[in-house]
Amino acid sequence: MATVRRTSCNLCEAICGVLVTVESGRVTDIRGDEADPLSRGHICPKAVALRDLQDDPDRLTQPVRRTATGWQELSWDEAYTLVATRLRAVQQESGRNSIGVYLGNPNVHSVGAMTHMPTVVRLLKTRNRFSATSVDQLPHMLAVHLLYGHQLMVPVADIDRTSYLLMLGANPLASNGSMMTAPGFGRRLKEVQKRGGRVVVIDPRRTETAAVADEHQFVRPGTDAAFLLALIHVILADGVTEVAPYVDGLETVEEVTREWTPERAAGVTGIAAEDIRRLAREFAAADKAACYGRLGVSTQQFGAICQWAVQVLNIITGNLDRPGGSMFPRPAVDTLRGIGRGHIGVWRSRVRSLPEFGGELPASAMAEEILTPGDGQIRAMVTIAGNPVLSTPNGRRLDEALPTLDFMVSIDPYINETTRHADVILPPTPPLEREHYDLAFHQLAVRNTARWNDAVLPRPSESRHDWEIFRGLGLALLGSPGLNRQKLLAAARLRLSPRRIVDLGLRIGPYRLSVRKLRKSVGGVDLGPLQPALPGRLYTKTKRIDLAPAMILDDLPRAFTALFSDALDDGLLLIGRRHLRSNNSWMHNSARLVKGKPRHQLLMNPSDLKARQLSDGQLVDITSAAGTISVEVASSNDMMPGVVSLPHGFGHGRKGAQLSVANQVAGASVNDITDSALTDPVAGTAALNGVPVKVTAAPPN
Numbered sequence: 255m256a257t258v259r260r261t262s263c264n265l266c267e268a269i270c271g272v273l274v275t276v277e278s279g280r281v282t283d284i285r286g287d288e289a290d291p292l293s294r295g296h297i298c299p300k301a302v303a304l305r306d307l308q309d310d311p312d313r314l315t316q317p318v319r320r321t322a323t324g325w326q327e328l329s330w331d332e333a334y335t336l337v338a339t340r341l342r343a344v345q346q347e348s349g350r351n352s353i354g355v356y357l358g359n360p361n362v363h364s365v366g367a368m369t370h371m372p373t374v375v376r377l378l379k380t381r382n383r384f385s386a387t388s389v390d391q392l393p394h395m396l397a398v399h400l401l402y403g404h405q406l407m408v409p410v411a412d413i414d415r416t417s418y419l420l421m422l423g424a425n426p427l428a429s430n431g432s433m434m435t436a437p438g439f440g441r442r443l444k445e446v447q448k449r450g451g452r453v454v455v456i457d458p459r460r461t462e463t464a465a466v467a468d469e470h471q472f473v474r475p476g477t478d479a480a481f482l483l484a485l486i487h488v489i490l491a492d493g494v495t496e497v498a499p500y501v502d503g504l505e506t507v508e509e510v511t512r513e514w515t516p517e518r519a520a521g522v523t524g525i526a527a528e529d530i531r532r533l534a535r536e537f538a539a540a541d542k543a544a545c546y547g548r549l550g551v552s553t554q555q556f557g558a559i560c561q562w563a564v565q566v567l568n569i570i571t572g573n574l575d576r577p578g579g580s581m582f583p584r585p586a587v588d589t590l591r592g593i594g595r596g597h598i599g600v601w602r603s604r605v606r607s608l609p610e611f612g613g614e615l616p617a618s619a620m621a622e623e624i625l626t627p628g629d630g631q632i633r634a635m636v637t638i639a640g641n642p643v644l645s646t647p648n649g650r651r652l653d654e655a656l657p658t659l660d661f662m663v664s665i666d667p668y669i670n671e672t673t674r675h676a677d678v679i680l681p682p683t684p685p686l687e688r689e690h691y692d693l694a695f696h697q698l699a700v701r702n703t704a705r706w707n708d709a710v711l712p713r714p715s716e717s718r719h720d721w722e723i724f725r726g727l728g729l730a731l732l733g734s735p736g737l738n739r740q741k742l743l744a745a746a747r748l749r750l751s752p753r754r755i756v757d758l759g760l761r762i763g764p765y766r767l768s769v770r771k772l773r774k775s776v777g778g779v780d781l782g783p784l785q786p787a788l789p790g791r792l793y794t795k796t797k798r799i800d801l802a803p804a805m806i807l808d809d810l811p812r813a814f815t816a817l818f819s820d821a822l823d824d825g826l827l828l829i830g831r832r833h834l835r836s837n838n839s840w841m842h843n844s845a846r847l848v849k850g851k852p853r854h855q856l857l858m859n860p861s862d863l864k865a866r867q868l869s870d871g872q873l874v875d876i877t878s879a880a881g882t883i884s885v886e887v888a889s890s891n892d893m894m895p896g897v898v899s900l901p902h903g904f905g906h907g908r909k910g911a912q913l914s915v916a917n918q919v920a921g922a923s924v925n926d927i928t929d930s931a932l933t934d935p936v937a938g939t940a941a942l943n944g945v946p947v948k949v950t951a952a953p954p955n
């Protein structure tokens with residue numbers, strides 16, 4: 255008999271409600287849930303992959319250990335003891351910091367990882383912690399930490415009420431939105447336009463999103479800082495600012511942007527000075543406007559300046575904290591309370607002296623910290639829901655570094671490009687077997703809603719949820735807790751279930767909800783549109799906003815020199831892209847998703863092809879300072895001349911990776927040529943976009 259169960263898809267940040275049909279224990283259908291007040295029935299093709307994850311024969315369900323004769327299953331208890339013993343042994347021999355930890359993206363999509371993983375990471379007491387943050391949203395977190403006093407106090411564009419949306423470096427029609435949970439982004443954009451509003455996209459590629467916008471401007475990769483500061487310059491020169499009484503530092507911003515003129519910006523960005531002036535004036539004049547900058551303006555050499563400038567633009571035009579502007583969500587569980595406000599540079603990486611942020615070092619430093627001998631060298635790695643061999647810059651070097659470790663453990667359902675190097679792999683249950691409340695993305699949602707999901711399918715007795723794995727591993731690491739208060743607390747925390755923790759959070763949260771109440775609401779509860787929150791909710795000590803933090807001001811001269819004085823490289827610049835049917839590096843094992851036209855090619859403007867006597871479809875070598883990869887080139891008028899685009903997450907088929915579908919997918923890993931030396935020095939974010947490359951015909955083999 256078929257039953258229909260409600261849950262949500264948590265593969266990306268859109269957290270769409272879905273209805274799953276189950277027949278005799280198997281999923282037979284997945285569709286959008288119209289009753290979800292946030293997603294209103296929207297889903298994308300990846301939702302069906304939930305079913306493929308469930309049924310994937312390559313997915314591990316029990317711990318495995320690498321032996322001379324191949325992978326061997328072991329019991330959960332054996333695995334916990336083995337891992338804890340080996341990790342402690344490495345630390346005993348080589349010191350606390352000899353363990354490196356890398357946390358990948360799916361952690362934020364799992365309630366069990368959110369509630370239980372931090373305790374285990376803390377127990378390891380190492381400073382060599384890394385995560386996908388530094389190849390992603392770190393500049394956002396730095397900017398809001400400096401401006402609003404908390405690293406996660408991120409405002410989102412109030413897309414459902416705005417009349418002017420200026421987007422840079424974001425392609426939500428492929429990504430479904432990021433640092434901004436707005437399921438059905440395309441529909442929401444159409445609604446802006448239907449209301450008579452305007453959508454403007456700034457991107458070196460005419461993306462799927464640019465195609466539906468009212469205006470698209472090409473921008474030379476890595477130069478958005480000049481564009482954004484010129485917008486601020488124009489608005490300040492016009493004297494049309496609208497600044498809230500709790501904002502300081504306007505004069506300083508005026509001073510430091512004086513030299514950042516539209517004419518200068520035009521020279522490097524490729525956007526005409528009159529267009530920059532017009533866009534600034536349109537933005538300032540719109541009754542409700544929001545500027546939103548995402549990955550393309552984060553993972554680049556001036557990401558920190560860009561994300562700061564996006565905030566400043568919203569603030570000085572009176573759009574921060576205003577309906578239709580840029581607003582702060584108010585989730586039912588206040589995640590900010592449970593997470594530190596953030597800090598930067600309290601310690602630095604050993605080899606290159608890159609700063610920590612919020613307790614994590616830049617992922618760009620990971621390989622060198624493993625490969626460089628000396629005190630504090632990483633000798634063991636713990637990877638949790640990450641595939642850094644494909645997802646971090648100079649992944650090839652990391653791929654070579656991992657086998658030199660004394661020990662490696664991965665918490666991951668797959669034997670993939672990274673985890674094939676592990677000694678032990680601990681696989682968690684797949685999404686449909688888990689309960690879920692979204693601790694991360696209600697915090698970034700364009701509407702306040704809340705939903706609890708029961709598991710759609712029972713977990714098989716031999717499987718463990720991720721939180722159970724963290725509990726098992728954490729207790730093994732604790733050994734016998736003894737009388738130490740900290741240890742007892744950690745053990746107690748590990749023993750609480752996610753449901754219990756969420757329930758407590760809901761009860762003390764702003765709407766006094768509970769898991770019981772949420773379970774009774776079909777599709778989730780609607781808590782209404784975003785509400786103004788300032789200055790009361792600011793985390794700054796003064797309850798004021800300082801527009802001009804020293805850390806950013808100090809970096810402006812570097813940007814000015816690099817952008818305006820240095821001889822600009824006239825070669826090609828490499829950027830990334832995403833596709834609706836692909837998710838970072840790890841969903842290429844779903845035959846249903848990867849079928850159809852290949853999506854791994856290098857996109858290049860026909861004029862650039864012609865100048866190099868290359869032709870569409872040809873195999874080319876792409877060479878950067880970090881190395882060379884070979885891939886097919888595809889001619890595309892959607893590319894800005896001088897810019898080429900390659901998606902990340904490809905480069906499967908490596909020896910030992912057990913991904914029967916993905917291993918057949920063509921393509922190379924762009925992160926074999928992104929350069930770990932190329933970072934934004936302010937916080938060490940990897941500059942994955944704007945990498946100088948040469949493209950030549952690949953020699954025939």
Ligand SMILES: Nc1nc2c(c(=O)[nH]1)N[C@H]1C(S)=C(S)[C@@H](COP(=O)(O)OP(=O)(O)OC[C@H]3O[C@@H](n4cnc5c(=O)[nH]c(N)nc54)[C@H](O)[C@@H]3O)O[C@H]1N2
Binds near residue numbers: 720
């Ligand atoms: N060049 C370039 N590089 C990029 C980007 C880019 O745009 N360009 N984007 C960057 C961004 S934004 C990000 S977020 C990173 C992502 O970087 P990562 O997080 O390192 O990589 P993912 O591809 O998301 O890999 C996720 C891993 O988690 C495993 N996994 C899946 N579900 C679960 C689960 O529920 N639990 C556990 N324990 N494991 C699970 C998968 O098998 C896979 O090994 O990549 C970054 N790298």
Ligand SMILES: Nc1nc2c(c(=O)[nH]1)N[C@H]1C(S)=C(S)[C@@H](COP(=O)(O)OP(=O)(O)OC[C@H]3O[C@@H](n4cnc5c(=O)[nH]c(N)nc54)[C@H](O)[C@@H]3O)O[C@H]1N2
Binds near residue numbers: 456834836837
């Ligand atoms: N289908 C799908 N959805 C996803 C993911 C996925 O892999 N697949 N990944 C998820 C993750 S982890 C994240 S973080 C989000 C990311 O969400 P988005 O930020 O929307 O991601 P992208 O599609 O990479 O868009 C980045 C855009 O920046 C542009 N760009 C590159 N360099 C520059 C530059 O210098 N300046 C400007 N202005 N633009 C530039 C690129 O052309 C691209 O269009 O997507 C999430 N959703």
Ligand code: SF4
Binds near residue numbers: 270
């Ligand atoms: S947009 Fe697609 S992948 Fe993202 S949550 Fe919705 S259905 Fe899942």
Ligand SMILES: [Mo]
Binds near residue numbers: 359
């Ligand atoms: Mo990401």
